Amino acid sequence: MAGNKAVTYIGPGKVEVRSIGFPELVLRDGPGVHPANVGRKCEHGVILKVVATNICGSDQHMVRGRTTAPPGLVLGHEITGEVIEVGRDVEFVKPGDLCSVPFNIACGRCRMCKEGHTGVCLNVNPDRPGSAYGYVDMGGWVGGQAEYAMVPYADWNLLTFPDRDQAMEKILDLTMLSDIFPTGYHGAVTAGVTSGSTVYVAGAGPVGLAAAHSAQFLGASVVIVGDMNQARLAQARSFGCETVDLTQDATLPDQIEQILGEPEVDAAVDAVGFEARGHGAGAGEAPATVLNSIMEITRAAGKLGIPGLYVTGDPGAVDEAAKQGSLSIRIGLGWARSQTFTTGQCPVMRYHRSLMTAILHDRVQIAKAVNATAIPLDDAPQGYADFDEGVARKFVLNPHGLLPT
Structure with missing residues (x-):
């Protein structure tokens, strides 16, 4: 089985790239995982090989010690990846699909999801409405600044790019669709x-x-x-x-x-x-x-x-x-x-498909606007430090060397 390196919060001002377990279609106990979510089975989920995953200003709040994030929390809620394994209950997403992952984790079944308020899903976080990968008080779903990640409720959550080659040509733009x-x-x-x-x-x-x-x-x-x-x-x-x-x-x-x-x-x-x-x-x-x-x-x-x-x-x-x-x-x-x-979390699914189309048809140049800069996953600690110093860049982590540099 493949290994899995991931960016981990150690304490205020410090992150490290550590080896964690390869993801499974179940939420195991770990730093920040709500007790009621431990052992939650995710046959509706998929395993992704992460193609791109971004450092976000929201992550910086935790790394600066400005939240109650626990040491050992795996960071990262901006994920784009290739499906390599699908759960028993997944119908429409297939291995090989290249997908954008909304940072909101949503079930697609509750009242909020059905009304389009996917940022405040009622079923994925026992503490409060709304959830996200790798974030404090969000249920404990493992972050995606890693080589591999698990995405629950895949048929509902994932946005599949229509053409892989076209998507890879614009991947630095498309990775911004996650958040x-x-x-x-x-x-x-x-x-x-x-x-x-x-x-x-x-x-x-x-x-x-x-x-x-x-x-x-x-x-x-x-x-x-x-x-x-x-x-x-x-x-x-x-x-x-x-x-x-x-x-x-x-x-x-x-x-x-x-x-x-x-x-x-x-x-x-x-x-x-x-x-x-x-x-x-x-x-x-x-x-x-x-x-x-x-x-x-x-x-x-x-x-x-x-x-x-x-x-x-x-x-x-x-x-x-x-x-x-x-x-x-x-x-x-x-x-x-x-x-x-x-106020509140953006309901990503309300917008990401139309914004994807705008990217693919050259109506927007979001990677240029935010100065997207790809760096190796192992350089994430330096990326966090540079971002905290205020550099005018959006750092995109490149776990498998698939991004243009």
């Missing part, structure tokens, strides 16, 4: 972006860049990206975005007015989440900053898309309230302006 492209697109859609919209995206990390590119795809007239990282702002400008430097003393409304002639936008996206920093030179962490600022600069009756991650437990937070996920949000401002907020 950040649909997540960024969801942020733009829920912010109400449409033809001619003016849009502000908070955060120029990979999800923010994906949201910005999605807004362009949806027909926005101007997309403005705000960040404190000069390299990431330059990356946003590389595909036609306007940018604002949040280390400057000028207020965000003033900087937007300099671009648009007015201090507000039609739609705004929070692609930062709970580790947000205050604006201005030398500003420290202030987790409600982005939420409050996008309320301030979004027009009356505008919409706010919030794909940025917020948590219920943050041991490294700046105050006791924030450690419980309680932030000082100016909800009165949003109410007075009749604004609409959309």
